[in-house]
Amino acid sequence: MDAGGGTPMLIVCAEVALVEAELVGGLLSCPSCRGVLGPWGHARERVTRRGSGDWRWRPRRARCRGCRGTHVLLADVCLLRRQDEVEVIGRAVEAHVAGEGHRAIAARLGVPAGTVRGWLRRFAANAEVIRGFFTRCAVALDPELGPIMPAGSGAVEALEAIGVAGRAWVLRLGSRPVWRIVSRLSAGGLLVRNTSSLATRAW
């Protein structure tokens, strides 16, 4: 999607009124410099395929009062460069790790098989970075967490780390669907090709 010339995305909740209140109230901070963000128009319309049907929306843009950079506010039901809702993608990943093939998953979710295969391949390719990132998130959210044991192949371990980070988030910050937590923590970058920002991102 339009990333404003490569400026960092900020992931916010999908409830538009709440985001608007946070933005106008100066409660959102710049992903580049942690300065205060203010309203700065909207990005172009996009369509997100949600389980409940297509959602047409225009992401809010914000401008930092510190560094003057502009940022697109992406809802946490999305991932970068993916048209399907993160919860649908997450269900596909969970089913595949549990042993289901991509064609069966695609038929069940009503998504093209090639799309599902693309998600699963990217998740597998990013698995080591995903596992490391969400393990760091989990420890940051819950410093008393015990060691996370390796549980098998790359994708299995990556999904396990996501689960642990999700539980740590809920205990610390309150209930939220785990795949929306994934979007928020990874800044939408779970399935990006270049994982350098995830690999180095501290939380």
Ligand SMILES: [Zn+2]
């Ligand atoms: Zn800034």
